[in-house]
Amino acid sequence: MASHLQRKLFALVGVAALALTATACKGGNTDTGAKDKLDTPECAAFTDYKGIAGKTVTVYSPIRDADGKLMEDAWKAWADCTGVTVKYEGSAEFEAQIKVRVDGNRAPDVTLIPQPGLLESFAKAGKLKPVGDKTKAMAEKNFTKDWLKYGTVDGKLYGAPLGSNVKSFVWYSPKMFKDNGWTVPTTWAELITLSDKIAGEGKLKPWCAGIGSGDATGWPATDWIEDIVLRDQGPDVYDKWVAHSIPFNGPEITSATDRAGSILKNAAYVNGGYGDVKSIATTTFQDGGLPIVQGKCALHRQASFYANQWPKGTKVAEDGDVFAFYFPAIDPAKGKPVLGGGEFTAAFTDRPEVQAFQTYLASEHYANTRAKTGNWVSANKGLELANVSNPIDKKSVQILQDPATVFRFDGSDLMPATVGAGTFWKGMTDWITGKSTKETLDFIENSWPK
Amino acid sequence: MSFDFAIEGEKLMMLVYGIIGFAAVMGLLLLALGKVDSPKDRWVAIGFLAPAGILLSIGLIYPAIRTLTLSFFDSSSTSFVGLDNYVWMFTHAETRETLRNTALWVLLVPTLSTAVGLLYAVLVDRTRFESFAKSLIFMPMAISFVGAGIIWSFVYAYRPTESDQIGLANQLVVWLGGEPQQWLLEDPWNTMFLIAVLVWIQAGFAMVVLSAAIKAIPSEITEAARLDGVTSSQMFWRVTVPSIRPALIVVLVTISVGTLKVFDVVRTMTGGQFRTSVIANEMYNYAFRYDEDGKGAALAVFLFLLVTPIVFYQVRLVRQRRKEAR
Amino acid sequence: MSSEGRVRKRLTSRTASLVAIVIAVLWTTPTFGLLISSFRPELEIKTNGWWNFFGDPQVTMANYEEVLLNQGLLSYFINSLVITIPSVLFPVAFSAMAAYALAWTRFRGRDWIFIGIFALQIVPLQMALIPMLQMLSPVQEALIWPYPTATVWLAHTCFALPLGIFLLHNFISELPGDVIEAARVDGASHARIFRQVVLPLIVPALASFGIFQFLWVWNDLLVGLVFAGGGPDNAPLTVRLAEMAGSRGQEWQRLTAGAFVSIVVPLIVFLSLQRYFVRGLLAGSVKG
Known part of the structure; x- marks a missing residue:
């Protein structure tokens, strides 16, 4: 019995050893002398990217599902022509996972990072590589200084801007406005007059909002505050506030927060379709604006990407079911403040194929190709409006390219993560559910890392 | 075409290699252990413990030591700060709130899920539909956290009085003539509602383990009791519970330790807002979202300290068992 | 253990079944709601409760197809x-x-x-x-x-x-x-x-x-x-x-x-x- 078992075991071990040898032999082939197709006519646009065929670039970002697919489609032609394999991975857990991977020595080659604050901390820790000269030249050609500065750390460019979004939008129903004889407000005063009017008529509440977002609950409220700091105090105060050279609980931010409160915490104004002020905290951001299509709410301040949240079959256009207008300035003489966000292409390695990929993503060719695949906006100056697919994206691009625009990046993505992804969110949630402005701002100020 | 037989085949081969390799390791190990066997057990014991020991060292012991070290360093893990992170932890304004919530979780989840699991296991034992009935309670365990999150957001969802409710809890309230509530907003009730979610998940675990233990009670004992004419409740308290005491302790301890660590429910349902946060959630936030490695590590060490009472209890239990065995 | 005992035993077994059924219903209802929801159209899921399905059954396989x-x-x-x-x-x-x-x-x-x-x-x-x-x-x-x-x-x-x-x-x-x-x-x-x-x-x-x-x-x-x-x-x-x-x-x-x-x-x-x-x-x- 024992010897029978022994024989069986030795046979097993033998098979295992054979299997492992077979595996080891297979592992050896990485470069099979792949060729590019740069001499074919359809690849004429990519002749600058020679000599990188057969290589692989890994990319990691929070962009996933349909958006990720559209993006992969957009760089496919480049990859096919140059012979580079682009391995893309998008994840909902990006913010925490990228840190785990970098610290665990499994960093991707390229990351499309939406938080300049995170980019800065990786750059300062010496993990990121500054972009190559070609990428730098390409980025400087296609993006304004406003944008480049968010990808720059200690004078070196680490991330070339890629996509963008515009957050200073108020969603509304053109049909509802037409039926009621309301007009789209172009100044802050008109916006308040309209809100009062809708509230006075008593048929529906003028505003609806939702700041619930699972573990990121509170972020839509921080966007509100940022947008209003830009309007109430101007871009210079905004920059100081984000850099913490003025305190979070000083008079400037207090004034702006109270102004936001005059809408968000005004029981006559909110929360259309959902109930009282507190219901803003438990309504998810995805649901926040839906009462507009149900005729229970008139206005919803949310970014351009909210276009994806409307139920299927909703027409998003100036003459459609829903559309958005620019969140008006308080003092138009000071220019047109625009709050927004976007991603930056940063790299943890500096192999030639990685830098070539970075350069391509910063190019106007990529911007236009990506815009044609749909559902995308960029501040890339080479992006032609004709290639942008839908009305809301067109409007966003117009705003981003407008010379009067004063663009500022989402402040919570620039602040230290303890505040920008922690106490700012938490503070605003508590503020919505009843805490006073002073208590809230004191709490956030005290949490700022010393 | 997205389905490539070559690639899938390669993956399945990986599975086969893995199992063959595993069988080879196990087989060789047991073979070798059979050879070195002697009246002195030490070498045999080392052999039996080796696979687990090696994996535990790299997988848990080394990380635990690293976490302990990190907790004495600053946020970027570069300079030594002594006990600063611990001082911060106890002076931090929200610590009281997270401690209170953690205590609620650790007290309620194990007791409630064990109680429900045990009751149900006893009730359906030896009934005609036992297998089906058990799979109903087991189902929540089989659903991923993503699924559980959606299920419970459908239960707690809030809509104002005048519109249609989409949450079951509020619909029941409305049917009974009440006002819809925002369940997840007001503390400490919101923590109770979150606890209900974990009880819902863990009761299945308790039920399966306890049911196996109940089945292991020798039938002579139950038959004898039955002949003595005991009632069902007497049978439960005097026969069933004492016979499965070891299994009960295992279940309570396992769920307690699991509950201390768990934060998925809190994170996906409220993100720790509305005063619902627990220590494990704060640990995750500091270590992974706020880039404050030192503080996150200190919170993890604190969690470890919280489990020491259970460890001491285990020490006592093991000693007792030894004495009985002698 | 006369007739009285037997009656009590039957009673407890009836309450026992009742308790078991209550637990089973409590534990299954949320999941059952999700199962119903998974067959409902997107707009319905997002605007009204799954129990409305019984009054107005609209079935779609769209979620499963996706x-x-x-x-x-x-x-x-x-x-x-x-x-x-x-x-x-x-x-x-x-x-x-x-x-x-x-x-x-x-x-x-x-x-x-x-x-x-x-x-x-x-x-x-x-x-x-x-x-x-x-x-x-x-x-x-x-x-x-x-x-x-x-x-x-x-x-x-x-x-x-x-x-x-x-x-x-x-x-x-x-x-x-x-x-x-x-x-x-x-x-x-x-x-x-x-x-x-x-x-x-x-x-x-x-x-x-x-x-x-x-x-x-x-x-x-x-x-x-x-x-x-x-x-x-x-x-x-x-x-x-x-x-x-x-x-x-x-x-x-x-x-x-x-x-x-x-x-x-x-x-x-x-x-x-x-x-x-x-x-x-x-x-x-x-x-x-």
Whole structure:
């Protein structure tokens, strides 16, 4: 019995050893002398990217599902022509996972990072590589200084801007406005007059909002505050506030927060379709604006990407079911403040194929190709409006390219993560559910890392 | 075409290699252990413990030591700060709130899920539909956290009085003539509602383990009791519970330790807002979202300290068992 | 124990059934609601409760179509199997061996080792990820295998061992000592006792630990994400399903169907392992 078992075991071990040898032999082939197709006519646009065929670039970002697919489609032609394999991975857990991977020595080659604050901390820790000269030249050609500065750390460019979004939008129903004889407000005063009017008529509440977002609950409220700091105090105060050279609980931010409160915490104004002020905290951001299509709410301040949240079959256009207008300035003489966000292409390695990929993503060719695949906006100056697919994206691009625009990046993505992804969110949630402005701002100020 | 037989085949081969390799390791190990066997057990014991020991060292012991070290360093893990992170932890304004919530979780989840699991296991034992009935309670365990999150957001969802409710809890309230509530907003009730979610998940675990233990009670004992004419409740308290005491302790301890660590429910349902946060959630936030490695590590060490009472209890239990065995 | 006793007994058994039914209903209703929701159109899911389905049944397969016909789902399914099977086998076997050694071999310090392993249960998975990645990356490179699956197995095994050893130790140490002593006296080696005496006796315990380890691995998102990555080459089903909600969660209604697609396999495993929980297998082995 024992010897029978022994024989069986030795046979097993033998098979295992054979299997492992077979595996080891297979592992050896990485470069099979792949060729590019740069001499074919359809690849004429990519002749600058020679000599990188057969290589692989890994990319990691929070962009996933349909958006990720559209993006992969957009760089496919480049990859096919140059012979580079682009391995893309998008994840909902990006913010925490990228840190785990970098610290665990499994960093991707390229990351499309939406938080300049995170980019800065990786750059300062010496993990990121500054972009190559070609990428730098390409980025400087296609993006304004406003944008480049968010990808720059200690004078070196680490991330070339890629996509963008515009957050200073108020969603509304053109049909509802037409039926009621309301007009789209172009100044802050008109916006308040309209809100009062809708509230006075008593048929529906003028505003609806939702700041619930699972573990990121509170972020839509921080966007509100940022947008209003830009309007109430101007871009210079905004920059100081984000850099913490003025305190979070000083008079400037207090004034702006109270102004936001005059809408968000005004029981006559909110929360259309959902109930009282507190219901803003438990309504998810995805649901926040839906009462507009149900005729229970008139206005919803949310970014351009909210276009994806409307139920299927909703027409998003100036003459459609829903559309958005620019969140008006308080003092138009000071220019047109625009709050927004976007991603930056940063790299943890500096192999030639990685830098070539970075350069391509910063190019106007990529911007236009990506815009044609749909559902995308960029501040890339080479992006032609004709290639942008839908009305809301067109409007966003117009705003981003407008010379009067004063663009500022989402402040919570620039602040230290303890505040920008922690106490700012938490503070605003508590503020919505009843805490006073002073208590809230004191709490956030005290949490700022010393 | 997205389905490539070559690639899938390669993956399945990986599975086969893995199992063959595993069988080879196990087989060789047991073979070798059979050879070195002697009246002195030490070498045999080392052999039996080796696979687990090696994996535990790299997988848990080394990380635990690293976490302990990190907790004495600053946020970027570069300079030594002594006990600063611990001082911060106890002076931090929200610590009281997270401690209170953690205590609620650790007290309620194990007791409630064990109680429900045990009751149900006893009730359906030896009934005609036992297998089906058990799979109903087991189902929540089989659903991923993503699924559980959606299920419970459908239960707690809030809509104002005048519109249609989409949450079951509020619909029941409305049917009974009440006002819809925002369940997840007001503390400490919101923590109770979150606890209900974990009880819902863990009761299945308790039920399966306890049911196996109940089945292991020798039938002579139950038959004898039955002949003595005991009632069902007497049978439960005097026969069933004492016979499965070891299994009960295992279940309570396992769920307690699991509950201390768990934060998925809190994170996906409220993100720790509305005063619902627990220590494990704060640990995750500091270590992974706020880039404050030192503080996150200190919170993890604190969690470890919280489990020491259970460890001491285990020490006592093991000693007792030894004495009985002698 | 006259007629009065018999009446009371019937009453308690009636309340007993009632209590069991109440628990079953409470525990099933939320899931049942999700099942109904998974067949409802998106707009209906998002604007009114699932019980309205009975008044106004609108059935759509759209959610299931999105999930099932999604490109490459089968591929992720295979990944999940390739990850899960060894990740259950390894810890069950290693835990059983370690638990046996801790219960039935004699050497100094074994109780302290057991307590130490028990205490390791509390090490949070999240804190262990980074150091483990650092240690396992060289292992993977040494294996020259293009798939990181082996590291996923090892990671899952590490995290499962403390609980596994704790659970199985409790069963194994309850086995009757005289059986094992007798075998020792007959000259059987520990390896042989483990294989021929202990393993057959602890099948129910192995099955229940196996079920939970299976569930944990099958539903795991974090370890899969960290060690296998999110690509179709290695990532498990959970990773793909979580992604389907869209970049900004706008398509979360797909997850209603996703939850039921991924629940099928664990339920089959549970139902098929149920037969190992048979009465009497451990009978006579309990002390006293």
